[in-house]
Amino acid sequence: MLCEKCQKKEATVFYSEVKGKQRQQHCFCESCANTISPIIEKPDVEDSLKKILSDFLDIFLFQLSSIEKQNEKCSFCGMTFQEFQKHPRLGCANDYEVFKKYIESMLETMNSSTRHIGKKAKQFLQKKENTENIEKFKSKLKIAIAEERYEDAAVLRDQIAQLERQIDGTL
Numbered sequence: 001m002l003c004e005k006c007q008k009k010e011a012t013v014f015y016s017e018v019k020g021k022q023r024q025q026h027c028f029c030e031s032c033a034n035t036i037s038p039i040i041e042k043p044d045v046e047d048s049l050k051k052i053l054s055d056f057l058d059i060f061l062f063q064l065s066s067i068e069k070q071n072e073k074c075s076f077c078g079m080t081f082q083e084f085q086k087h088p089r090l091g092c093a094n095d096y097e098v099f100k101k102y103i104e105s106m107l108e109t110m111n112s113s114t115r116h117i118g119k120k121a122k123q124f125l126q127k128k129e130n131t132e133n134i135e136k137f138k139s140k141l142k143i144a145i146a147e148e149r150y151e152d153a154a155v156l157r158d159q160i161a162q163l164e165r166q167i168d169g170t171l
Helices: 030-036 045-071 081-086 094-098 100-111 122-146 150-168
Strands: 013-019 022-028
Touching: 022 030, 094 100, 122 150
Parallel strands: none
Antiparallel strands: 013 022
């Protein structure tokens, strides 16, 4: 196919352009393509080859690990990894060690971690925060009394009483 601009050289650069609902395909030789748009990049054959080889190696290693999974078997209960995948229940305590690397990768995929940190109830966190605030207010109350700022002390006393009622559940 010839370049659509110079009509002399063989077209080596191809691109599609969409305007509205119309799609146009263009074919240019390398020199005409550079004059039209210097942004068009030349393909890097070395990088393309590296990418192809990398993808092939990833596929090969994935297949190899799949074969390893199929062959692994618990020495106590005889459970295979394939059986675990079909019915995700382990047969015995030893299965946790036999299938450890697969279980960990599954947990990471599902939970973004292999370690359970847990959650604390909102009520517990609120009670803890209130208790900490009571201790802060009590120390401020002592200072206010010592400095004879009785209005401030009365406000702090009321805040402490309110937090204590929240902890006891009467508010």
